[in-house]
Each structure stands twice: as structure tokens, then as C-alpha cells.
Amino acid sequence: MQLNVNLEKALEYILSRISPLPGESIPLMQALGRVAFQDLLATRDLPSHPQASLDGYALHINDLGRLDSFKVQERLRNGELPRSPLIPGHAVGVVTGGPLPGGTGAVIAQELVTVKEDRVIFTGKTPQGSNIKTPGEDFRAGDLLARGGTRFDAGLLGVLAAFGNSEVMVYRRPRVMILSLGSEIVPFHAEPVPGQIWDSNGPLVASLVTRNGGQVVGVEVVSEKTNGVKEHLLNMLKQADLVLTIGGGASGVCDNALSELQGIGADILFWGVQIKPGSHSGAAIWESKPIISLSGNPAACAVGYQLLAAPVIRAFQSLDPYPHRLSALCPDPYPKKGGPRRFLRGLATCHQDGWRVSLQPGQKNSMLRSLIGCNALVELPAGHPPLEPGSRVSVLLLNNAYTGMESQA
Numbered sequence: 157m158q159l160n161v162n163l164e165k166a167l168e169y170i171l172s173r174i175s176p177l178p179g180e181s182i183p184l185m186q187a188l189g190r191v192a193f194q195d196l197l198a199t200r201d202l203p204s205h206p207q208a209s210l211d212g213y214a215l216h217i218n219d220l221g222r223l224d225s226f227k228v229q230e231r232l233r234n235g236e237l238p239r240s241p242l243i244p245g246h247a248v249g250v251v252t253g254g255p256l257p258g259g260t261g262a263v264i265a266q267e268l269v270t271v272k273e274d275r276v277i278f279t280g281k282t283p284q285g286s287n288i289k290t291p292g293e294d295f296r297a298g299d300l301l302a303r304g305g306t307r308f309d310a311g312l313l314g315v316l317a318a319f320g321n322s323e324v325m326v327y328r329r330p331r332v333m334i335l336s337l338g339s340e341i342v343p344f345h346a347e348p349v350p351g352q353i354w355d356s357n358g359p360l361v362a363s364l365v366t367r368n369g370g371q372v373v374g375v376e377v378v379s380e381k382t383n384g385v386k387e388h389l390l391n392m393l394k395q396a397d398l399v400l401t402i403g404g405g406a407s408g409v410c411d412n413a414l415s416e417l418q419g420i421g422a423d424i425l426f427w428g429v430q431i432k433p434g435s436h437s438g439a440a441i442w443e444s445k446p447i448i449s450l451s452g453n454p455a456a457c458a459v460g461y462q463l464l465a466a467p468v469i470r471a472f473q474s475l476d477p478y479p480h481r482l483s484a485l486c487p488d489p490y491p492k493k494g495g496p497r498r499f500l501r502g503l504a505t506c507h508q509d510g511w512r513v514s515l516q517p518g519q520k521n522s523m524l525r526s527l528i529g530c531n532a533l534v535e536l537p538a539g540h541p542p543l544e545p546g547s548r549v550s551v552l553l554l555n556n557a558y559t560g561m562e563s564q565a
């Protein structure tokens with residue numbers, strides 16, 4: 157077991173034990189935010205045949221620049237196919253996106269022609285091919301639409317629908333079980349007795365897991381007092397791809413996460429990480445299933461989750477495990493100096509002159525306040541001096557599952 161490791165080593169220890177999960181087929185409309193299991197290719201040309209790009213009249217290729225009066229052969233409506241190819245000297249009324257009769261050389265906008273009974277007059281000039289969408293101009297059959305490992309966004313779903321896909325193959329969502337340890341903790345829907353508090357970390361972490369594409373299959377609270385911690389852990393490990401324990405990370409007097417994990421025979425990868433908050437985090441493997449232990453203090457729990465657990469949930473879905481990093485100006489001071497590498501909770505926003513990140517109020521590891529609206533972590537290196545207002549800082553963007561940034565990072 158490695159003690160008090162740096163963050164990079166900690167991630168290396170866990171990520172080296174994670175492989176992407178198997179794929180599954182799901183309905184297209186449920187795929188938003190999920191991750192493509194395989195490369196997606198265009199199954200045919202799009203459009204598949206020549207189409208009009210505006211409402212107007214199709215003219216024969218041999219008539220262009222030669223005639224200015226055309227007999228209307230037929231007028232097509234949306235969804236109708238031409239009955240026959242264009243006869244020279246004739247025009248066919250066509251609609252935007254509608255098919256063109258064989259022999260079409262160009263389409264003339266309806267506002268540029270004069271309609272006289274069964275004839276249309278067009279005295280202008282039009283080059284061959286104008287206002288015609290050519291087959292395959294959007295995609296050619298066999299074109300790569302997206303690589304496996306790409307997160308489905310609205311555009312990709314639209315494209316797949318345009319090729320008639322009703323099901324897509326995605327990485328299975330990691331099943332995650334969350335176990336709060338602590339004799340003083342009761343589920344948020346239960347009635348606490350004096351000395352007890354509601355479990356806020358369970359719902360907090362469950363929401364973060366969901367935002368990262370994980371499937372929360374259980375949020376439970378156990379303690380030494382109620383017994384059965386080991387049974388709970390083993391039961392969860394059998395059902396989940398990842399178990400997150402919360403609390404008992406420090407060598408407290410009871411509900412000690414490390415000894416519970418050792419008690420079930422888990423292989424402890426590391427215990428303690430050189431970060432603040434979240435220093436009392438650890439990780440273990442039980443029969444190839446990862447367990448990550450997070451601190452009980454709410455902000456330490458959230459930071460530990462983002463730095464250690466979120467990468468695992470991403471890796472399970474074949475996404476880049478590391479969060480998106482950027483540089484931003486911070487208008488706020490942070491007086492504390494020195495100590496280990498620190499991660500402050502922030503709100504990052506993008507402006508005309510670049511990114512800014514403000515520090516959330518309530519930066520103590522025991523406080524929940526900084527977590528409302530938090531979308532970024534501001535990283536201060538170990539031994540940092542006090543942060544002056546207007547400093548440039550390194551920022552990790554969080555929970556950006558649906559911004560597309562994760563799939564590019």
C-alpha cells in the first residue's frame with residue numbers, strides 16, 4: 157500500500173486497473189450524452205439523389221441559355237416523385253429538398269420566373285448546376301461520422317437519424333454504488349436523533365456521478381454501530397462497477413474506511429493524497445472492482461470525487477479521464493498560503509477577453525456552501541503564496557459532460 161501519494165500517481169494507480177465497459181444497443185433518442193462504442197460511418201450518400209435547394213422550376217440541361225419560355229410538364233409537391241424525366245423545352249415545378257426529374261440542368265427560383273397559364277418565362281441567365289444539391293454533398297457513403305469514444309451530441313444524433321438509425325451502440329454506463337460510513341449520518345429522508353446529521357454527501361456524489369454518465373444503483377448509509385459494513389460493501393461490489401465510500405478516511409475513532417476495506421480483503425492501492433481538501437482519500441481493488449474512498453467533509457468529498465472518481469467514470473466509458481484545463485483570471489484574493497496543493501471551488505465564465513474564475517464563498521473543507529453553482533476547481537500549487545486579486549490561475553472545468561469539451565479534451 158502506498159501512503160500519501162501525489163495526485164498523478166494516485167490516478168495512475170487507479171486508471172491502470174480500469175478498462176472500458178462492454179457496449180450495449182440503445183434507442184437513438186436515449187443516446188444524448190452517451191459515448192459511441194464504435195466508429196460510425198455514413199451508410200449511403202446524403203442527399204442520396206439530386207435535390208432542389210429552393211422552390212422553383214427545374215429546366216433541362218440542354219435548354220439553359222437557349223430558351224426563355226417553357227411549358228410546365230408537371231408541378232411536384234412535397235413528398236412526390238417526378239413521373240418522368242424532363243422533356244427539353246419543358247419545366248417541372250419543384251420544392252426545396254424535393255427530387256429532380258432526370259435531365260435537370262438547373263433550378264430557377266419561383267420568384268424569378270413569370271407564370272403564364274401553363275408556361276413559365278425566364279429571361280435571366282443561370283449556370284449549370286445552380287440550386288441543385290448534389291448526391292453526397294453532405295456525406296458520402298463510408299464517410300466517418302464520429303470515432304468510437306465520441307460523446308453523442310445533438311448534431312451527431314441528428315445525423316444518425318438522417319441515416320435512419322433507430323438504435324446505436326454505446327458504452328454501458330458504469331454502475332456506481334455510494335456508501336456513507338458514519339454513526340452520526342442518517343439518510344436525508346430519515347429522522348435524525350440528537351447528535352446525528354443528514355447524509356448530504358450521498359445525494360451530492362450521486363448527482364455528480366449522474367452528470368459524468370454513471371448510473372447510480374444505490375446510495376446507502378451504514379456504520380459500525382448498525383454492523384454489517386463488510387456485508388454492505390461486498391453486496392455493493394457484486395452489483396456495481398465502482399463503489400464509492402464516503403467518510404472515515406482519516407484515522408478516526410470509528411467507522412474507519414481503510415480497516416473495513418482491509419477487512420474484506422481488498423487490495424489497497426494507496427491511502428492519502430497530497431491535495432487539500434480531499435487528502436484523506438484512498439483507493440482499493442476487490443476482485444478487479446475499484447473502490448474509491450472519499451473524505452467525509454463535504455467539500456473534501458466533492459473535490460476528491462472530481463479528482464479521483466470522475467476520471468474513473470470517464471475511463472469506464474472510454475472517455476479521456478482527465479478534466480479540461482484552462483487558464484483564467486481570478487478577481488478574488490485567497491489569503492491562505494503554503495501547505496499542500498490546493499483545489500478551491502470556483503465559478504468559471506467565458507468573456508470577450510478570455511476566461512475568468514471567481515472563488516465560491518465558504519472555502520472550508522467542512523462547508524457545503526462553495527458547492528452551489530461550482531463548475532470549476534482553481535488549482536494552487538504546493539507551497540503557494542497568498543493569491544492576489546487579478547492573478548492568473550490554472551482551472552479544471554467540472555461536470556462539462558454535455559458541453560462537448562470532455563470529448564475533445
Ligand SMILES: Nc1nc2c(c(=O)[nH]1)N[C@H]1C(S)=C(S)[C@@H](COP(=O)(O)OP(=O)(O)OC[C@H]3O[C@@H](n4cnc5c(N)ncnc54)[C@H](O)[C@@H]3O)O[C@H]1N2
Nearest residue numbers: 336354355356357358403404405406408436451452453456
Ligand atoms: N486528528 C485528525 N483529525 C482530522 C484530520 C487529521 O488529519 N487528523 N483530518 C481532517 C480532514 S482534512 C478531514 S477532510 C476529515 C476527514 O474525515 P473523514 O474522511 O474520516 O470523515 P468523517 O470523520 O467521517 O467525517 C468528517 C466530517 O464530515 C461529516 N460527514 C461525513 N459523512 C458525511 C455525509 N455522508 N454527509 C454529510 N456529512 C458527512 C462528518 O459528520 C464530519 O463532520 O477529518 C479531519 N479530522
Ligand code: MOO
Nearest residue numbers: 433434435436456
Ligand atoms: O482531507 Mo481534508 O480532505 O484535507 O479536507
